[in-house]
Amino acid sequence: MKKIFSYLFIFAITLSVCLNVNAFDRDYNVQDFSDTLSEKQLEKLRDRAEEFYDEYGLEMMIYIFKEGYEYDQLKYKCNSYWDNKYPNSYGACFAIDVTDAEENSYVVDVAMSRKYYTDSEREKVFDNIRNTKSDGTYAMCEQFIDSAEEYSDEEKNKTPFFMLIILPFVISGITIAVLISKNKMVRKATTAAAYLNKDAINFTRKEDRFVTTHVTRVPINTGSGGSHGGGSHGAGHSGGRI
Amino acid sequence: MAKDTLDHKCPSCNAVLKFNPHGQNWLCEYCGSEFNLEDLETKTEKLTKETEEVKVYKDQNGMDVYSCPNCGAQIVATEEESATFCVYCRSTAILKNKLVGEFNPTYVIPFRNTKEDAIAAFKNIGKGKPLMPKVFSDPNNINDMKGVYIPFWIYDYDVKGSVSVDAKRVTSHVSGGYQVTKTDIYDCIREGSMSYTRVPVDGSTHFDDDIMDSIEPFDYNDLKDFTYSYLSGFLAEKYDVDGDQASERAELRTKNSTIDILKDDVKGYTSKVVKSSSINCKQTKRDYILIPVWMLNIKYNDKLYKFAMNGQTGKLVGNIPIDKKKAWIYFLSTLFGSFAILLVLFLLMGWL
Numbered sequence: 001m002k003k004i005f006s007y008l009f010i011f012a013i014t015l016s017v018c019l020n021v022n023a024f025d026r027d028y029n030v031q032d033f034s035d036t037l038s039e040k041q042l043e044k045l046r047d048r049a050e051e052f053y054d055e056y057g058l059e060m061m062i063y064i065f066k067e068g069y070e071y072d073q074l075k076y077k078c079n080s081y082w083d084n085k086y087p088n089s090y091g092a093c094f095a096i097d098v099t100d101a102e103e104n105s106y107v108v109d110v111a112m113s114r115k116y117y118t119d120s121e122r123e124k125v126f127d128n129i130r131n132t133k134s135d136g137t138y139a140m141c142e143q144f145i146d147s148a149e150e151y152s153d154e155e156k157n158k159t160p161f162f163m164l165i166i167l168p169f170v171i172s173g174i175t176i177a178v179l180i181s182k183n184k185m186v187r188k189a190t191t192a193a194a195y196l197n198k199d200a201i202n203f204t205r206k207e208d209r210f211v212t213t214h215v216t217r218v219p220i221n222t223g224s225g226g227s228h229g230g231g232s233h234g235a236g237h238s239g240g241r242i
Numbered sequence: 243m244a245k246d247t248l249d250h251k252c253p254s255c256n257a258v259l260k261f262n263p264h265g266q267n268w269l270c271e272y273c274g275s276e277f278n279l280e281d282l283e284t285k286t287e288k289l290t291k292e293t294e295e296v297k298v299y300k301d302q303n304g305m306d307v308y309s310c311p312n313c314g315a316q317i318v319a320t321e322e323e324s325a326t327f328c329v330y331c332r333s334t335a336i337l338k339n340k341l342v343g344e345f346n347p348t349y350v351i352p353f354r355n356t357k358e359d360a361i362a363a364f365k366n367i368g369k370g371k372p373l374m375p376k377v378f379s380d381p382n383n384i385n386d387m388k389g390v391y392i393p394f395w396i397y398d399y400d401v402k403g404s405v406s407v408d409a410k411r412v413t414s415h416v417s418g419g420y421q422v423t424k425t426d427i428y429d430c431i432r433e434g435s436m437s438y439t440r441v442p443v444d445g446s447t448h449f450d451d452d453i454m455d456s457i458e459p460f461d462y463n464d465l466k467d468f469t470y471s472y473l474s475g476f477l478a479e480k481y482d483v484d485g486d487q488a489s490e491r492a493e494l495r496t497k498n499s500t501i502d503i504l505k506d507d508v509k510g511y512t513s514k515v516v517k518s519s520s521i522n523c524k525q526t527k528r529d530y531i532l533i534p535v536w537m538l539n540i541k542y543n544d545k546l547y548k549f550a551m552n553g554q555t556g557k558l559v560g561n562i563p564i565d566k567k568k569a570w571i572y573f574l575s576t577l578f579g580s581f582a583i584l585l586v587l588f589l590l591m592g593w594l
Contacts, residue, residue, distance in 0.1 A: 057591050164584050172576040176569060179373050183562040189455035191502060192441045192495040201503065205404070205433035208508075212427050217420040 024053040028085060034066030034098050036137050045138075048145050056152040058116065059091030062141050069097040071239065074109040082111065090116045094129075094144040098137055106133060109239040110144070121151040122238040253277070260475030263353040263553070268474065282471050326477055345480045346530075347468040351460060353389060353476065353534040353553040360387050360536035360551050363558050367549075372572065375542055375565040383540045389553060391473060391532035392454065393445040393481035395488045396462075397438075398528075399496050403521035404433040405504040409511040428511070432504040437526075438496050443488040445481030445530070449537075450548060451491070456559040457552040460533060464554060468532065478532060485528050497521040 026046040037045070049060040061081060069077065078095045090113035097107040108129060112122045125147040132143040252259045257272035259282075268277045355363075364384050368374045377383060407430040414423045440462050444454035466472065481488075501519050508514050534553025539546050542563055549560030 164581070164588055167584055168577045168581040171580040172573050175576045176573050179371070179569075179572065180564055182371050183373060183564060185559045186450070186452045186456045186561050188452045189458060189495060191499040192438055192492070193499045193502070194459045195438045195441045196499060196503070197437045197439055200437040201434060202436065203432065203434040203507065205431055206507065207431040208409070209429045209431070210426065211429050214425040214427070216423045216425075218423070220416065220419055220421055 024050050024059070025085065026050050028081075029060060030062045032064040034064045034137075036064055036066065036098050037141075041138050045141055045145070048142075052145060052149060052152075053091075055149075058113070058148075058152060059086050059089050059093075060145065060148065061091070061093040062144065063093075063095040064137060064141075065095070065097045066099050067097060068099040069107060071107050071109065074107055075111075075239070078109050078111045092117070092125075092144075092148040094141065096137065096140065106140075107239075108140075112148070112238070117151055119238075125151065126238040253282075261353065261472055263356050263359075266352060266354075268471065279469065279471060283469065347393070347532050348529040349465045349531040350391065350468045350472045351462075351464050351531065351533055351554050352466060352472050354464070355534075355536065355551070355553050355556050357387055357389060357536070359556065360389075360538075360553075360558075361385065363551055363556060364538065364549065367558060367560075367562070371562060373564045373568050374562050375568075377542050378540055378547075378562060384538065387536050387538045389476040390535050390537050391476055391478040392449055392535045393479055394442050394454075394531050394533045395445050395481070395483075395485050395492070396440040396442050396529050396531055397489055397492045397496075398440065398526045399438045399493070400435070400524045400526055401437065401496060401500050401521060402433075402435045402524075403497075403500045403504060403519065404431065405501055405519040406431055406517045407505055407508045407514050408517045409508055409514040411510070412512040429517075430508045430511075430514070432507050434504060436500060436503065438499070440529075441492045441496055442533070443492045444533075445483045445485075445488050446479050447482055448479065449535075449550070453548060453550050453559055454535075457535065457550050457555075457557050460552070460554060465531070472532075476534070481530065485530065489525060489528070493523050493525075496523050 026049065030042065030046045030049050032042055045062055049062065052058065052060045059082075061078075063077065063081060065074070065077070067073075074095050074097055078093050082091075082093055092113065093109075093111040095109045095111075100106065108126070110122060110126050110129065112125065117125075125144065128147045129140050129143050132139045251257065252270035252273060252275055254275045255270060255273040257270055259268050259270050259277070261267075262269040262276075265276065267279075268282050270276075361384050364387065365379065368379050409428045409430050411426045411428070412423065413426075414421065416422070442458060442460065444451060500521050500523075501516060504519075505514065505516055536551040536553055538549040538551075538560075540549070541547075545563070547560065547563060549558065551558040
């Protein structure tokens with residue numbers, strides 16, 4: 001018994017140390033490399049991103065570039081920043097290149113954790129951003145946060161509560177089942193393989209006759225708007241030029 | 243009736259002579275003399291000729307009653323017991339008339355483990371089993387272990403058989419935006435012959451088949467031609483399930499193994515299911531043997547729990563009941579422990 005508790009204690013300490021690495025980093029998570037936003041706007045976005053993290057336990061990242069990035073480059077940046085800091089966390093990432101802002105044309109990438117947000121939710125977030133493009137960069141960033149919040153609904157956040165109640169019962173049940181199985185040492189013998197003369201096996205017929213073939217085709221769900229497989233954080237992307 | 247019971251006595255000092263599993267010989271605990279089988283049989287023959295006639299009769303309950311050749315006390319034995327003890331002087335009484343004719347075993351595997359070995363093994367049974375009730379580690383219960391020769395039938399089979407296996411090979415690839423899964427179905431036939439040697443089945447209804455199955459396998463290299471001398475110091479039973487009846491279980495095991503072997507030869511498929519099979523088992527030999535087993539019965543909550551240790555290999559089996567109080571303690575400890583850890587984890591993750 002003491003052994004079990006000591007293992008659990010060590011596990012808890014190790015886990016808590018590991019988890020502390022993933023605290024919210026407001027300066028890293030929200031950055032404007034294009035100098036488009038004012039300092040006040042940037043701080044407000046940081047505040048909101050942090051609130052989002054506190055409320056939902058999900059990371060939020062916003063990056064604004066003015067480098068003339070194509071969509072693929074933007075996507076790569078999005079993955080790099082995320083994987084570098086939060087390789088095992090869920091959340092939402094928004095990257096935008098405002099080089100052609102004067103022409104009202106942006107290259108946007110929205111990456112949202114596939115395990116948390118559904119494909120259709122990611123598409124809706126992208127649509128919402130597209131609808132606010134005339135209001136400028138800051139409005140698009142705010143719209144991204146609003147939409148991310150909208151789909152981080154309460155039902156999803158009930159999952160941890162549910163797991164907190166159910167998981168201990170599952171763990172305890174499995175533990176007891178394993179301990180009970182250790183007390184069962186009697187097994188009925190159903191075969192006689194131990195008494196087979198291995199040298200006396202003689203096959204007289206071996207025939208494999210082809211009967212038929214079934215073929216099934218299932219369409220691969222690729223999503224829309226240029227979505228693609230995410231990095232190691234398991235994020236899915238939606239985005240493109242707007 | 244002459245020589246109904248035989249108590250092995252030391253030819254030197256006339257004390258009780260018992261089989262010594264470690265030395266595979268016979269040892270006099272009184273004068274320290276040791277005898278091999280040849281010595282003993284010569285001297286025992288001489289001894290039994292001098293044995294006085296003892297009478298056997300049935301009591302009002304139908305039990306066989308013998309006179310102990312050592313102290314004269316009455317020895318009561320069931321119909322199936324062929325070696326027992328005198329409760330007064332602890333002398334071994336081998337009831338020879340129970341092991342004659344069709345009940346005379348062909349072979350015996352002598353004990354290789356002593357009672358001390360068996361007790362030591364049972365004391366370790368609780369390791370890694372925290373839900374075991376305390377009564378199962380009580381030395382008073384463990385010391386009651388008894389060495390018993392259990393009647394077994396062993397069968398040789400020549401088997402011919404065929405199986406028809408429904409086999410599927412599944413391949414998958416991506417083509418034109420589709421996940422294409424192709425399933426090729428084959429009908430695989432395998433026919434062949436094989437043989438099995440000494441498939442064991444216990445021949446006593448007094449012992450659970452499952453427990454006797456679980457103490458397998460036996461090392462048949464130790465098989466000896468049966469002589470009464472090996473029974474000295476142990477209990478013994480004679481069979482009450484005849485060879486024809488017991489062969490049904492041996493044949494079923496043999497058939498199952500044959501189907502498995504034929505099916506396993508079907509290779510290179512994703513899945514395979516036996517559609518039909520035809521197995522013909524021909525019994526080529528059958529022997530009646532005695533197998534050494536250390537038996538222990540422990541009562542817990544008005545129920546008797548049986549344990550058996552293979553007297554040759556030392557394999558110990560038996561179902562240990564669950565101490566419900568301990569189980570609840572473990573369940574609740576794990577429940578609250580895991581709840582606390584998850585709570586900390588969820589708080590750190592910001593999920594609560």
